[in-house]
Amino acid sequence: MSFTTWIFDPKIPFENLSLATKTQSYTFGRRIYTFQANQQAYWLKFHQANSQHILAKAFQRELNFYQLHQHTQQPFLLPYQIIQFSDVVNQLDAMEGGGGLLTANSDAFFTALTDDSEIESIQQKILAALDTLDALHQLGWIHGDLKTEHFRFYENSCRLIDFEQCFRIGFPIQTLDATPHYMAPELFQGTGKTIQSDLYALGIILYEWLTQLTLKAGSYHDWAVLHCQQLQIQLPSTLQCFFPVLKGLLEKHIEQRFSSVSAAKAALNAKDLLENKNK
Structure with a gap:
């Protein structure tokens, strides 16, 4: 049926x-x-x-x-x-x-990595998440509340859920309702959500997935300090090839952050990553 x-x-x-x-x-x-x-x-x-x-x-x-x-x-x-x-x-x-x-x-999309996870399979997983987010952006929408659990695996593809904070690009909703765990630094300063705040949230999701660690803070103020000042990207030596992607997604200053999914995908296909795959 x-x-x-x-x-x-x-x-x-x-x-x-x-x-x-x-x-x-x-x-x-x-x-x-x-x-x-x-x-x-x-x-x-x-x-x-x-x-x-x-x-x-x-x-x-x-x-x-x-x-x-x-x-x-x-x-x-x-x-x-x-x-x-x-x-x-x-x-x-x-x-x-x-x-x-x-x-x-549906199942969770970002499942735990194993010790034998290959660079190419990780790259393809990140690419699938980027393509899914890009499809939403290309349609003219900001998700506005990306979290790890909002990426789902269904019929061999990446899907998105939970569009309660979604809005059309250029027509933001008036109330700021976001999860501090994934909030871009500029949101703590009262700036509205954008494609780049979606990209930052995805960066946090990918960082936690690649490191198998969970960022922690005790209060809204502590989250603001973490995202605006303290966050330092550190990857396992075997996954250093993904550092340029994460760096571009997690730049604290919005003018230095990737401005689109296309920019993130370009970093994902960079020379160093391709060479690492071929070793």
Whole structure:
């Protein structure tokens, strides 16, 4: 049964329904469930009516993004449908009509590296992530909240999820809502999000993936100090060929950072990296 067929058969009950919402988000009215239907796995995301209006507005922004692209089959998106709960048999808590976002389940894209991970396979993984982000940018959108978990692996390709902070290039949203862990230095100074802040966030994701370390800070102020002053890129000796890519993505000053995905891809295909692959 195809993903789309399931939508038009609302009598099928949810199986193995499991709540996956983080505790704080649950308190604010956000709901994310995983479940199965006819042996296929899905995610279901919605926001309860009359709950935390900022999160409700963000979720509506995401629904609008998906509605806008539902007939164009964008390659960076998971298969999805926007559903009305009045049409679906469900066992969800305190649902009073409204709509939700249903997507195919997927695996994490940035899985742990192994000791025998080859330079070429790492390069291709980074390239896939860059291509996926570039597809969004070329369509005219900033993601605005890239995190490791927002890159997904589905049908041998890289996909993106969570477009609550997404906005059209040149038309930024008025409220700054970002995750300090991935925030570019200029965002701490009140500058709006851009392609380059997306690239910085991807740089943090790649840095943590390549080093298998997680950056830590105790407060918003500590994150600001880390990103604006303290962050120093250090890679294992076997992965030094990726240093130019990370350096260009993680420049503290925006005028020195890569201005596009194309610039990052050029660094990824640089001479030193190619020579390292051929050793």
